[in-house]
Each structure stands twice: as C-alpha cells, then as structure tokens.
Amino acid sequence: MAAHFGSRLRKGAATTAVAAAAVAALSASQAPGVTVDDHGRQSAAEAVSPDPEANAEGSATGNSPYYTELPPLNSPSPAPGTSDGDSGDTSGAGKPSEGGIPATVLDAYKKAAAKVRAAKPGCNLPWQLLAAIGRVESGHARGGKVDANGTTFSPILGPRLDGNGFARIRDTDHGAYDGDSAYDRAVGPMQFIPSTWAWAGRDGNGDGAKDPNNVYDAALAAGHYLCRFGWDLSNDADLERAILSYNNSRDYLHTVLTWLEYYRKHSHSVPDGTGPLPSRRSDGTTGTGTGASTGPSSRTPGSASGKPAKPGGGGTASPKPSKPDKPARPDRPTPPAEPTPRPAPQEPVPGGPTLPPTPTDTVHHLEDAGTGRLTAMAGDAFPERISTRAETEDGKPVGKVRVRFVISGDTDATFASGEKVAVALTDASGVAVAPVLQAGEKTGDFTVHAVLVGRTVLGVGYTATVTERAADTLTRTFDTPLVCTPGGAFADEVEVRATYKGAAADRVAATATLITSDDDPTENDRGPYFKDADGNPVRTLKGLRTDDKGLLKLPRLYADDTTGTFLLRITTTGGATLTVKLTVEPADPSPSPSAAS
Known part of the structure; x- marks a missing residue:
C-alpha cells in the first residue's frame, strides 16, 4: 500500500479532506507510480523492508505481517432504519458484506471500548478502531471462529520472528503463549507478541485469566495499549502515534485508518463464523482467511517466508520439501525445507542466514546509572527518576536498545502515563531514563524492575517508597x-x-x-x-x-x-x-x- 493519507481521520463524521484521503488509500493499488506484480503484490522497488531493530519489540505485534485488503471503494448506503455504525445493527440489511463483524467479536470490541472510556475518558477510544485493528490483524479472529466465551477454537499465531524477512525477537515466554522456545510470534486475534502481552494483557471477560487468544481479553488489552501515554485518539497526531505504536508501518497506519472510517459508516453484526475472510498479507503470502498460523507447528523453524500452512481438515498442513536444483522465483518466498529439530533458545536457526548482531544482542547486563533515593508522599510525583545503563560484558555502554520498566508489588503507583509499564531507549552513553513515577494513595514499598527488551539478561530492581501525606x-x-x-x-x-x-x-x-x-x-x-x-x-x-x-x-x-x-x-x-x-x-x-x- 503505497499511498499516503493527506490527513488523519477525526472522530465523528469525515471531513471532505479526510474522505478524499480515504479514497486515495482505497485506490492505493491503482495509484500512479505503484508497481504491482501479476499476483497483485507491490513490487520490491516499492516495498519497505522491515528493520529488525525498528521498534519491533516496542510494538504490540513486533511489526508482524498483517492483512492488507481494503474495504470496497463504492459501498451502498445503509438501508433505511438500519444502523449507522455506532450501534452495530444485527440484521445487516442493505449493507456490504465487508462491513460484517462477527457478533461475539463485535461485542468484545464494544465492551472493551466502553471499559477503556470509563477508565481513561480522555483517550476517546472508538470501538471502530479496535475493529479496524482486529480486521487487519486476524480478520476478526478468522471470521469469528470463537466459542461462547470469545476464545478462538485454535490459537492464532503469526510467523516466527527470527529475522528471516521479519524482525528478530528472541523467545521471551519460554513458549508459554506461542509454543516457540526459540523466537517469539504474535498471538491471538489482536496479535500481541508475548513480551508485550506479559504487561499489557487484561481480563476482559471476567473469568480470572488473561488469554491473548480470547477476543474479550485481547480487545481490552489493545484498548489500554492504544490509550497509554495519555494519548487522545480524537486528536489526529495522537491517533497516528497510537496506531504506529501497534505496528510501526506507514502502510499499516493507512490500512487501519481506512477500515476505521469504513466501520464508522458500514459496520453491522453477522453470526459468528460467517465474517468475511481476508487472504492477502503484507509479507506477500496469501491464505483463505485463517488469520495467522493455527498452531506452533504451522511454520517450519528456519523458514524464511513466514507463510502459514494452508488450512485443511481443521488442522495445519505440512510444508512441501523444497527443490534445491530449481531456483526460486524472485517474487515468491523460498519454499520451506523439511522440518528440522527446533534449535535451542538464543541460537541461530540451522541453515539460516548468519545475521549480524544487533545492539540488543551485545548487552550483557543492566545496572543502575546513579538513581537516587526513590521516595514520595502519597499523591505526589517522585522527584527522582530511575536511570538504568545497558552494558556489554566488558562494561561498554550500549545505545539504542530498549529497557522496560515494570512496577510491581501492592501499590497503586504508576508512571505519569497512568500505566505500570514504560519503555525507554538508551542514549549514546547506554542510559535509559524511566518516565516520572507518580505515587498513589497506598503507602509502603514497591519495586520497579528494569529489564532489557528482546533478551533475557541480568536486570535491576529499584525499591520505591510512598509515605503518608504530611503537613509541616x-x-x-x-x-x-x-x-x-x-x-x-x-x-x-x-x-x-x-x-x-x-x-x-x-x-x-x-x-x-x-x-x-x-x-x-x-x-x-x-x-x-x-x-x-x-x-x-x-x-x-x-x-x-x-x-x-x-x-x-x-x-x-x-x-x-x-x-x-x-x-x-x-x-x-x-x-x-x-x-x-x-x-x-x-x-x-x-x-x-x-x-x-
């Protein structure tokens, strides 16, 4: 998708400029200067290669592939008496099928948005934004293939983020969410990578669990993720920042904005399992609406393509052996080889390309960078900010790596954004400075852990103390x-x-x-x-x-x-x-x- 929006989409009715921009985005594949191959994919000259270090771990999805189909340019107006998109009409009479959202999934989007609006009213989160992201991430959980509680019938997994055509994110969850103990994969209807889900996960359906494969949990997590940092999504700039923080791609931004505007006008409810199924993904692969992969075995370790197995019989298909004596077509990913034993965590994939070490790969440990005593009265901001330095084994600073700061313990303290997790980038001296800590009303000690994003290394724990409000x-x-x-x-x-x-x-x-x-x-x-x-x-x-x-x-x-x-x-x-x-x-x-x- 090569076209740009001339302006962001505001909450409510679209202006003439925004409508024109939406049309431009919908027509992206036909825009002058954009070359597509005979499969309808953007040519290599126009494509943007993913940068393994470009905000991958810092995004919700690790910049995983997403569905690129856009809504139809010319859609019939809603039939008289049916929904305008706010209420989510259950009949869908007179509306285009592309506006159909499976009933349980639609309910999850709306309930999540309502909860976020109650908790963070200044964010102005529209449920249609959750729907737009759910559409491009998983086709609304593969067209609504979820049970009565909102859990997908089988896991939705993105391709292995091993650096072969995608970002490289080493395993962070020991395979607990994605079944892969070497590299991470995006998980669930909203495609969270495990390291992001670990802090952003929410219990959206009240069952006491935080399951990325449950659409209620995933939608609520996505809503809070989009509303962190005090962003106001009725503001064009904040809306853009929030979407780009989910997947750091301008094409992704344009695709989501187009669906956002479309759902504001044409959304309606359809029975679960009957939603429209997308097929074309940003990595050039195609499918029949399965979302991402259906399980840990759906992609051969070491495969460069990241293409999920084709669905069949409710399971996953085995990849065909490659033909080494036949060169691969330049416009297609190289077919995967026969399955090989999974390598140990943190090790390169056997037979895969040798990748140069990233800054994250060179970090040996984190250490305190001169943080003073962390004490504040209840309700006040902490005057001292946490500073953490990333170093190599021989003590050299490492710049441009991400450090995650996580508040834990029995406390209502947060960072200034209102969240208990924040990520900061190290500077040239290897130092990352956490945002300002804000004390709540609970007094006592709590801990802030500083950990490296993307690898498991020795981190740092900081004790912070909240004292009672006082007068002198x-x-x-x-x-x-x-x-x-x-x-x-x-x-x-x-x-x-x-x-x-x-x-x-x-x-x-x-x-x-x-x-x-x-x-x-x-x-x-x-x-x-x-x-x-x-x-x-x-x-x-x-x-x-x-x-x-x-x-x-x-x-x-x-x-x-x-x-x-x-x-x-x-x-x-x-x-x-x-x-x-x-x-x-x-x-x-x-x-x-x-x-x-």
Whole structure:
C-alpha cells in the first residue's frame, strides 16, 4: 500500500479532506507510480523492508505481517432504519458484506471500548478502531471462529520472528503463549507478541485469566495499549502515534485508518463464523482467511517466508520439501525445507542466514546509572527518576536498545502515563531514563524492575517508597477567641489550614485531642468535648483528614459545668501541631435596675 493519507481521520463524521484521503488509500493499488506484480503484490522497488531493530519489540505485534485488503471503494448506503455504525445493527440489511463483524467479536470490541472510556475518558477510544485493528490483524479472529466465551477454537499465531524477512525477537515466554522456545510470534486475534502481552494483557471477560487468544481479553488489552501515554485518539497526531505504536508501518497506519472510517459508516453484526475472510498479507503470502498460523507447528523453524500452512481438515498442513536444483522465483518466498529439530533458545536457526548482531544482542547486563533515593508522599510525583545503563560484558555502554520498566508489588503507583509499564531507549552513553513515577494513595514499598527488551539478561530492581501525606504547619483560619458558658456550646467551630513547604497539604490525616495541659498531652476527662453520633461526650477525634485545599473544620464543641481554660491539640502526619485555647466561664451578670440608679 503505497499511498499516503493527506490527513488523519477525526472522530465523528469525515471531513471532505479526510474522505478524499480515504479514497486515495482505497485506490492505493491503482495509484500512479505503484508497481504491482501479476499476483497483485507491490513490487520490491516499492516495498519497505522491515528493520529488525525498528521498534519491533516496542510494538504490540513486533511489526508482524498483517492483512492488507481494503474495504470496497463504492459501498451502498445503509438501508433505511438500519444502523449507522455506532450501534452495530444485527440484521445487516442493505449493507456490504465487508462491513460484517462477527457478533461475539463485535461485542468484545464494544465492551472493551466502553471499559477503556470509563477508565481513561480522555483517550476517546472508538470501538471502530479496535475493529479496524482486529480486521487487519486476524480478520476478526478468522471470521469469528470463537466459542461462547470469545476464545478462538485454535490459537492464532503469526510467523516466527527470527529475522528471516521479519524482525528478530528472541523467545521471551519460554513458549508459554506461542509454543516457540526459540523466537517469539504474535498471538491471538489482536496479535500481541508475548513480551508485550506479559504487561499489557487484561481480563476482559471476567473469568480470572488473561488469554491473548480470547477476543474479550485481547480487545481490552489493545484498548489500554492504544490509550497509554495519555494519548487522545480524537486528536489526529495522537491517533497516528497510537496506531504506529501497534505496528510501526506507514502502510499499516493507512490500512487501519481506512477500515476505521469504513466501520464508522458500514459496520453491522453477522453470526459468528460467517465474517468475511481476508487472504492477502503484507509479507506477500496469501491464505483463505485463517488469520495467522493455527498452531506452533504451522511454520517450519528456519523458514524464511513466514507463510502459514494452508488450512485443511481443521488442522495445519505440512510444508512441501523444497527443490534445491530449481531456483526460486524472485517474487515468491523460498519454499520451506523439511522440518528440522527446533534449535535451542538464543541460537541461530540451522541453515539460516548468519545475521549480524544487533545492539540488543551485545548487552550483557543492566545496572543502575546513579538513581537516587526513590521516595514520595502519597499523591505526589517522585522527584527522582530511575536511570538504568545497558552494558556489554566488558562494561561498554550500549545505545539504542530498549529497557522496560515494570512496577510491581501492592501499590497503586504508576508512571505519569497512568500505566505500570514504560519503555525507554538508551542514549549514546547506554542510559535509559524511566518516565516520572507518580505515587498513589497506598503507602509502603514497591519495586520497579528494569529489564532489557528482546533478551533475557541480568536486570535491576529499584525499591520505591510512598509515605503518608504530611503537613509541616497548622494555622487557624480566624483568630476569634473561643469562649463558652458552662453547659453551653461554643459559637464558633475550629477550622485550621495545613500546609507543607508553603503549599496546601491536601488529604492529610489528623487527630484532635482535648489535652490535660501543655506538658501533659493525655486526654482530659473534663471540660470541653465533642459529641459522637449518639450524643455522648468525646474528647479525641481520630481519622480526620484535610480537604483538597488543606482545610480541616472540626465538629462543634460543647462545655460541661467545669469552668477554666482548656487546650485542644491538633496534630497531623508529618509532625505539624497546633494548640488552641478554649475558655469556659460564666456569663457576665446583667446590672440590676437598682444598681444602675
């Protein structure tokens, strides 16, 4: 797909410029200057070769192949009374078949988008974007071949990411998700690579599991993935960034945007298993709508093509032996050889090309790069940022490798993006700096692990501490003397302002106690008191907290029959203390008429 969009697609109705751009993308294979072979594929001169180091591991899919078919240029308008694309009409009457989305898969997209909108309303995620990505990644789970819970009948696996025509991503999950213990593969309806699923995976259907082959789980994970970093998908630039972060290809971007706009106008529900099946992929291979491979054995280890086996009988087909004496056609991938034993992890594929080491291959370990003490009060940003250096075995820095920072432990702390995972690129000195950490409300220690993306090497663990919100100063908001008669109620309530380093100390815990004396902070058993819910005297209040402006207003105070001067002491976490004077004295007797005369 060689054509470019002149502008991004905005949420809602398309503008004239966007509509024109969509037409341009739909016509890409017919655009002037684009050469296609007799199989309808883009010529080698126009194709963009994948760069094994170009954001492969940093993308959701590892830049795996995707389906390139575009929706039809001329589609009939929806029939009167049917859906306009927002509600997902179940009849599909009068609508093009390409707009059909299997019912369970459509339900997963919509529920995922709703959950993400509730959690991250500023992202403005349209469900049609999830549908567009699901269409180009797996043909909506092979046309909706899922069970009632949304799990595919067989795994959907992309080709082996061994560097032979694709990015090279060494095994990160010991084959747990993709069945391959040497290299990673994209997995499931939304085609997550295992290392991304490890942190981005979600439980979308509430069964307690995070399964990349479940469309509810995968769609919810994709939604949160697209909404990280505070992106607003109603903004053209953020929408583009989000899609490119899923698969770092401009052609991929254009394909997804085209389907996004199409589904906004023409989507409708069809029965599971009857969705339209794509066949042409970005790596030049073709299929009959199986999505990606159906299992770990569907691609021979070491195959350069990455072409999945043709479906048949519900299983996978064995590859045909190659003919070494017959040169391969230049416009087709070389047929795979007979299956050979799978090599050990981290080893080159036997018989495959010798690939030069990437920067990631040269990293021996990660180490701390001078990170200071990680401490912040609840609700505050950590002033210190984590710095980690990637080094070779002999201590030389390694630049341009990705370091993943993962927050773990019983904490609600996140990075500034709101996510618990962030990836940063090392600079020329080998140092990657994590985004700002944001403390939540849970106090205590948690850990941030720094690990290398793409290989398993010795990482670094950082302990971070969240302390309680604190105040260092308390002052009364007014200076009116607090005076009461015996058995009466104080006219004014006590209100104080808490600050920390001159700024309002919001939501700081406080205690108020009527003390015996300045030298004896124990609770007084006589004099002024508060009332509990039943009207009984209470002289200590715990669990108080300042408001968002740092203000704390105490309940009304009452006096018993004891007269004199009494003390109310207010303390907060952080050591702020204020002692307030209370006076209980009889009312002045009014002068009698005789005395006045």
